[in-house]
Amino acid sequence: MFASAGYSVCIFEINESLVQAGIGRIRGNLNTMQKDSLTRGPLTTEEAMGNVRGTIDLREALHGAIYAQESTMESEVFKKDIFTKIDLLADSETVLASSTSTIPASLFTEKLKNRGRCLVVHPINPPLYLTLTEIIPAPWTEESAVEKAVQIMKNIGQTPVRLHKEVLGFAVNRLQYALLAESWRLVKDGVLEAEDVDLVMSEGLGPRYAFQGPLHTMHLNALGIEDYCTRYAAGLRRVLADFGPNPTFEEPEVIEKISSSMQKRVTDHTAALDERKANLARLAKLKKE
Ligand SMILES: NC(=O)c1ccc[n+]([C@@H]2O[C@H](COP(=O)([O-])OP(=O)(O)OC[C@H]3O[C@@H](n4cnc5c(N)ncnc54)[C@H](O)[C@@H]3O)[C@@H](O)[C@H]2O)c1
Numbered sequence: 001m002f003a004s005a006g007y008s009v010c011i012f013e014i015n016e017s018l019v020q021a022g023i024g025r026i027r028g029n030l031n032t033m034q035k036d037s038l039t040r041g042p043l044t045t046e047e048a049m050g051n052v053r054g055t056i057d058l059r060e061a062l063h064g065a066i067y068a069q070e071s072t073m074e075s076e077v078f079k080k081d082i083f084t085k086i087d088l089l090a091d092s093e094t095v096l097a098s099s100t101s102t103i104p105a106s107l108f109t110e111k112l113k114n115r116g117r118c119l120v121v122h123p124i125n126p127p128l129y130l131t132l133t134e135i136i137p138a139p140w141t142e143e144s145a146v147e148k149a150v151q152i153m154k155n156i157g158q159t160p161v162r163l164h165k166e167v168l169g170f171a172v173n174r175l176q177y178a179l180l181a182e183s184w185r186l187v188k189d190g191v192l193e194a195e196d197v198d199l200v201m202s203e204g205l206g207p208r209y210a211f212q213g214p215l216h217t218m219h220l221n222a223l224g225i226e227d228y229c230t231r232y233a234a235g236l237r238r239v240l241a242d243f244g245p246n247p248t249f250e251e252p253e254v255i256e257k258i259s260s261s262m263q264k265r266v267t268d269h270t271a272a273l274d275e276r277k278a279n280l281a282r283l284a285k286l287k288k289e
Pocket of ligand 1 (some may be wrong): 124125
């Protein structure tokens with residue numbers, strides 16, 4: 001996406017074959033974006049590839065960079081280690097972003113000399129088709145670094161959403177987990193079959209929220225948000241008070257129910273992922289229009 005938007009990109013990996021594999025995947029993604037008319041700038045695949053190189057030397061990868069996006073394994077220990085290395089080698093202006101989905105930057109950047117330019121910039125999978133990117137500064141992240149990250153995300157066609165403070169799970173997973181908890185309870189309590197939970201989303205709430213979020217929807221579902229609250233607040237409270245405790249997500253009988261439903265619905269995992277990508281590509285095109 002960076003290359004597609006015209007940025008010069010250097011990827012760093014731990015060995016030469018992974019560098020080459022990464023570059024191959026970038027080419028594949030650029031071709032896909034071109035085919036789907038979803039490129040993030042005016043460049044063709046070949047032009048964008050002219051801006052992409054790779055290295056196994058972290059110093060070289062960081063040299064002269066305005067922005068670094070760390071996307072290594074999801075582990076606090078590992079993030080601490082890689083950010084310590086990046087901190088030693090980074091130029092004095094580089095914004096140092098982590099893709100981490102769950103680990104606040106304050107847990108792995110506190111001791112770094114460049115901590116004022118460290119933050120989380122969390123994309124959503126698959127980012128070629130879902131443009132949301134959560135931006136979560138640590139308490140010590142400088143405003144200028146946040147603004148730079150926001151601007152770069154806009155420049156590559158992403159939709160940055162900034163959190164004002166660190167919170168466990170950030171925004172995406174907090175909302176996602178709330179939905180997963182109730183989906184789980186509905187199956188566990190025998191209210192819905194697993195496939196019907198998915199239909200409630202895919203044929204109802206999912207498309208409804210694809211263009212307007214839940215608060216926007218509240219506003220439109222009555223004569224404005226004040227009217228919605230006057231009419232429905234008591235009902236909301238009654239239903240919310242009826243929710244059971246949080247699931248452990250380890251209850252074998254629920255896992256078994258969901259798993260047997262999924263075995264019927266997904267016979268080829270890779271094909272199902274490809275189908276999801278194709279559908280999201282169509283939706284992304286529609287949203288772009
Ligand atoms: N996969 C997703 O859907 C997704 C979405 C958003 C954010 N993220 C976040 O992105 C990060 C990476 O996730 P992933 O699923 O791609 O993980 P992954 O395990 O598939 O990939 C990790 C990559 O890090 C490389 N690596 C290993 N050791 C390294 C080192 N010492 N230095 C540099 N690179 C090294 C590996 O070769 C590999 O390419 C995680 O923090 C994850 O939370 C993932």
